[in-house]
Amino acid sequence: MLTFPNAKLNLGLYVTARRPDGYHTLESAFVPLPWCDALELVPAPANQSSSLALTGRPIPGDPATNLCLRAYELLKADFPALPPVQLHLHKIVPIGAGLGGGSADAAFALKLVNSEFDLGLSEDALESYARRLGADCAFFIRNQPVLAVEKGDVFEPLDLNLKGTACAVIYPGLHISTAEAYGRITPRPPQHELRAALAQPMATWRDTVSNDFEEALTPHYPVLGEIKQLLYAAGATYASLSGSGSAVYGLFSGHETVPSLSAKDDYLLWTGLL
Ligand SMILES: C[C@@](CO)(OP(=O)(O)O)[C@H](O)COP(=O)(O)OP(=O)(O)OC[C@H]1O[C@@H](n2ccc(N)nc2=O)[C@H](O)[C@@H]1O
Ligand SMILES: Nc1ncnc2c1ncn2[C@@H]1O[C@H](COP(=O)(O)OP(=O)(O)O)[C@@H](O)[C@H]1O
Numbered sequence: 001m002l003t004f005p006n007a008k009l010n011l012g013l014y015v016t017a018r019r020p021d022g023y024h025t026l027e028s029a030f031v032p033l034p035w036c037d038a039l040e041l042v043p044a045p046a047n048q049s050s051s052l053a054l055t056g057r058p059i060p061g062d063p064a065t066n067l068c069l070r071a072y073e074l075l076k077a078d079f080p081a082l083p084p085v086q087l088h089l090h091k092i093v094p095i096g097a098g099l100g101g102g103s104a105d106a107a108f109a110l111k112l113v114n115s116e117f118d119l120g121l122s123e124d125a126l127e128s129y130a131r132r133l134g135a136d137c138a139f140f141i142r143n144q145p146v147l148a149v150e151k152g153d154v155f156e157p158l159d160l161n162l163k164g165t166a167c168a169v170i171y172p173g174l175h176i177s178t179a180e181a182y183g184r185i186t187p188r189p190p191q192h193e194l195r196a197a198l199a200q201p202m203a204t205w206r207d208t209v210s211n212d213f214e215e216a217l218t219p220h221y222p223v224l225g226e227i228k229q230l231l232y233a234a235g236a237t238y239a240s241l242s243g244s245g246s247a248v249y250g251l252f253s254g255h256e257t258v259p260s261l262s263a264k265d266d267y268l269l270w271t272g273l274l
Contacts, residue, residue, distance in 0.1 A: 001116050004036040005108035007099035008139060009169075010243045011160075011198060012209040014190035015182070023135065023151045024182055027194055028211075029158055030100075030136070031145045033249075035169065035270045037092050037105060039068065041112045044084040051084075056091035059102075060175075067102050067133055071109035074129055075119070082117055094268055096175035098213075098243025100140070106133045107140030136243075147195055160198055162274045166252040168231060168261060171268040172223050174246040181244030184216040202253045205238040214241040224248060227263075234259050 013028040037056070044050060052069050059066065068087050076082045087109065093101035107130050114121045121129075123141050130138040135151045145162070146155035197208040218225045224241055227248040231239040236250030251274075252258055258271040 001042075001112055002038065002040045003108045003112055005039055005093075005101070005104035005140065006143070007033040007035045007093045007097075007101055007104060008136070008242075009033045009167075009249055010098065010211060011205075011240070012192075012194045013211040013213060013243065014194065015185045015187050015212045016189060017187045019151070024185070024187060025150060026148065026152050027190055028148050028152065028243075029145065029160065029194060029198055030139045030148050030152075030155075031160070031162055031274065032143050033099065033167070033169065033274065034272060035093050035099065037101065038088075038090040039105060039108050039112065040088040041109070041116055042086045042088075043116070044086045046083055048084050048086075051086050053086070053088040054091065055088070057094065059091055059095060067106035067137075068109040071106045071129075071133060072113055074132060075110065075113050079117075079119060082113070085113070085116075094171045094173075094247065096177060097171050097247040098176070098241065098245045099169070099247050100136050100243065103130075103134045103137040104140045106130065106137050111141065158195070158198070162251070165274045166255040166258045167249060167272060167274050168234075168236070168252070168258045169242070169247050169249045169270040170227050170231070170261075170263050171247045171270075172227060172264075173266060173268065174221060174223065176217065176221070176245045178244045181213050181217060184220070185212055186216075188212075202237045202251060209238070209240070211241050211243075213244045217241070217245055221246065227267075230261065230263065234261050 011029040127138040231250030237253040239250040
């Protein structure tokens with residue numbers, strides 16, 4: 001069975017408090033971004049152990065700790081009769097980009113195992129497993145626009161339809177670890193009421209929808225500000241850092257395609273429709 005784990009974008013992100021467990025409370029809109037990896041699962045012979053083949057973009061860290069295998073092992077602990085599996089991940093979405101690529105792989109691995117072996121787990125149950133693998137992992141179970149609160153793992157419905165909006169995402173090749181990014185933040189109340197701001201026309205978002213990581217990280221990584229300016233100069237209606245970076249995206253309201261961009265050759269560029 002083959003699936004295509006997609007990335008996500010954050011529309012606005014406010015880090016509002018530090019929690020006793022060391023995590024942070026946040027408020028952010030998550031929307032699916034159709035920039036995808038490919039993840040395949042094939043049952044393995046019973047006498048073999050589970051394995052993960054990796055191709056495409058290199059992933060830092062020991063493959064044994066890859067989130068795809070950790071997702072399988074989490075389910076195996078509760079369903080000991082699960083046969084071993086051969087997983088193959090072809091990595092395309094950049095890592096440490098604020099696009100949630102690793103979390104998506106983990107969530108899609110949970111969904112794959114559930115479907116392939118008819119475990120009968122509901123979406124609520126899959127979300128509970130996903131929360132144990134990463135804060136934003138549960139988003140990718142239902143994979144619909146939501147307002148994320150608490151650790152970014154509790155979701156409220158959000159009436160936001162960006163389907164068909166032209167979008168450009170630029171990744172400058174800078175791996176910013178999520179933990180480092182949170183370490184640079186001083187929590188504070190939201191600058192605007194996010195749900196109300198997103199209900200207004202996209203042209204107003206430039207003044208009302210912001211990402212706290214952008215303010216905290218841009219002084220250390222000026223390239224983030226340069227890319228945002230490049231997107232606005234190309235006609236973006238709204239541009240922002242996604243998550244904890246370093247990918248910066250632009251949304252082009254009313255455009256059927258993204259205008260040509262003069263991004264540097266060594267930047268990674270994705271363009272398409274949401
Ligand atoms: C910042 C966000 C915004 O959508 O996305 P990314 O930029 O990573 O895509 C998320 O909060 C990232 O969630 P996720 O990447 O799943 O985080 P985890 O793996 O659970 O945690 C990595 C580290 O980030 C910090 N962390 C994460 C989530 C949170 N609400 N508070 C935190 O302080 C902790 O230091 C934690 O050890
Ligand atoms: N399948 C995976 N894809 C990407 N990263 C993974 C994966 N499994 C584990 N990781 C680890 O998760 C870290 C960040 O993952 P990712 O979700 O891509 O970050 P971000 O959301 O900040 O872009 C990486 O440093 C990597 O070591």
